[in-house]
Amino acid sequence: MAQVLEFRLPDLGEGLTGAEIVGWLVAVGDVVVVDQPVVEVETAKARVEVPCPYGGVVTARFGEEGSELPVGAPLMTVAVGGDGTAPVSGTMPPEETAFGSSGPSGPSGPSTGAGGSDTSGNVLVGYGTGAPAARRRRVAPDGLQAHGAPLDGALGDGASGDGVLVEGVGVRSLADATAPVPVVSPLVRRLARRHGLDLRQLAGSGRRGLILRTDVERAIGQVTQEAPDTQPAARVPDAPTAAAAEEGERVPLKGMRGAVAEKMARSRREIPEATCWVDADATELMAARAVMNAAGGSKISVLALLARLCTAALGRFPELNATVDAGAREIVRLPAVHLGFAAQTGRGLVVPVVRDAHTRSAESLTQEFARLTDRAGQGALAPAEVTGGTFTLNNYGVFGIDGSTPIINHPEAAMLGVGRIVPKPWVHHGELAVRQVVQLSLTFDHRVCDGGVAGGFLRYVADCVEQPAILLRTL
Structure with missing residues (x-):
């Protein structure tokens, strides 16, 4: 007889605690094979397609599009075994069934699923993979719900009924899932x-x-x-106010907005940050960029030039390319510069990361910034492209403002902010002149260094902005 396995939302990595359902890729009654993507979700980092580790018939889907599920919550159920679908053994090894444990198999090689069949080896965190199912469709049996959770206690609780609980995964026969629950979300x-x-x-x-x-x-x-x-008597205040009469619009802090809110709040709770800033004459830097672009080849962006100055400065002041291990009471200085840059998109603020930015030229940085910005706008950034940053460059000048005191991108130790570059009166060679001026600000974790290091870093960047030839000494 076929059995129903409950597939729970897996840990998608990087400590993510939940995801929002963007769209279902399968319907109830569809036959799915092992590792087939079944739902697209949006995490705090990116949109990803989640593959199902079981092969069989989809019997239920948990959650509507737009609803948010925590890691470990039921995502869908799949009927396996029986007529033409992959068998599931009650003696499956723990690494293939228990949520929250990782098995010995992985993407590097095949694994063995239930019944000894070979599998793809694409193991989700908390799941292994079972044997592939036949590629065919059948209509969901009468009584199976089209959407939503099973009846209370019908799946995954292991508390009552005739079903079997296999190593932490709820298993029920198809005969038990006969009455749909009218509410999912x-x-x-x-x-x-x-x-x-x-x-x-x-x-x-x-x-x-x-x-x-x-x-x-x-x-x-x-x-x-x-x-x-x-109105219920308990909800009527003794002295009504305008705020009580009109509650206002409530916007859920979920998905990317919720992740940004949590990360910023954590940064403010944990990091004793300080900010220093300086105005710099960027006229020579802009002139150097114009010469580079006039020489042919791909155009060099201002952001790429500033990024190149950042990596050079971090080479001189490695204290700022670090993180703090509060539990161990240690500062961890990092060997590579993975440069994040703030990008405002239609879906909110994201911080794509340029890997090994310290090894890249201005031309390479320009190309990588353009690639990541385009993917960010499409909502197509992979988790690896928005994690692992060690230092952030924040160009808030694109919003037409001069200065800011940004919040550090936890768990990094510093962020360089760049304002708009605009013509301003400036004393140049002892005379008043109109120059291209930019304000630079450095927000840093005061645990990793004191003001002398922070000031030295910022002064070096400003000197390179004013006299780009200084950078030649480090090339």
Whole structure:
């Protein structure tokens, strides 16, 4: 008899705690094979397609598009074994079934799944892979839900019923999944609970009677129209205020916005940061760039030139290319410069990372900045392209502002901010002249160094901006 395996949202790496469902790639009733992508999710880092480690028939999907699931939450269930699908043994090794453990097999080679069949070896964190299933479709059996979670206790709890719990993965026979649950999203449940609605009294408009958020909102509107002045006594304040009467719009802190909020808050909690700044005459730097671009070849960006100055300065002041291990009470100075740069996209602020920036020329940096910026705008950055930075360059001058005191990109130790480059009055060779002036600011973790090092770094960058020939000494 076929059995139903519960596939939970795996740990996608880099300490991510959850993901938002962007879109489902399979429907209930589809036959999937091992390692087939089944859902696209957006994490705090990027959008990724999640492959399923089981082969069989999709019997349920947990969560609507736009809902957010924590790591370890049920993602979908797959019926395996039985008619034409991959068998699953009750003696599967722990590394292939238990969430939160990693097996000995990995991307470097094949592994052995249930029943001794060869698998692709593409092991998710917390999962192994099973044998591939036949490539065919069949209609979901009657009684299996189109979307959503199983009945309370039907899958994964291991507390009651005739089902089997295999090494932390909920397993049930198809005969147990006979009655659909009308609600999937915890947001829908929370919304109904907040307004005192009994979900059992609502008729869902989704497939197989699934109750959607629109159904709950419609019911709330009907209740409000029928009794606009009625509110639970406990919720009425003694002295109503304007703020209480009009709650305002609530925007969930989730996905990328939530990740940015958490990271910034953590940075402020843990890092004793300080900022120093200086104005610099960038006229000579801009003239040097014009000469480079006039010589032919690909154009060199201002950001690439500033990045080249940063890597040279970090070579002289390695204290700032570091992180702090608070638990061990140690400063970890890093050998390579992986340069992050702040990029504002339609999906929010992201910080792509240029690997080994200290080994790149201005031309190579220009090309890599353009490539990563384009991928960021498309929402196509891979997790490896937005993690592992050691120092950040923040060009807030593109917003038309001169200065800022940015928050350090935790767990890094410093960030160089660059304002707009604009004509300003400047004393040049003892005379007042109009020059191209830029404000540079360095925000640094005061645990890794004192003001002398920070000032030396910033002064070196400013000197190179004013006299680019100084950089030739380090080439």
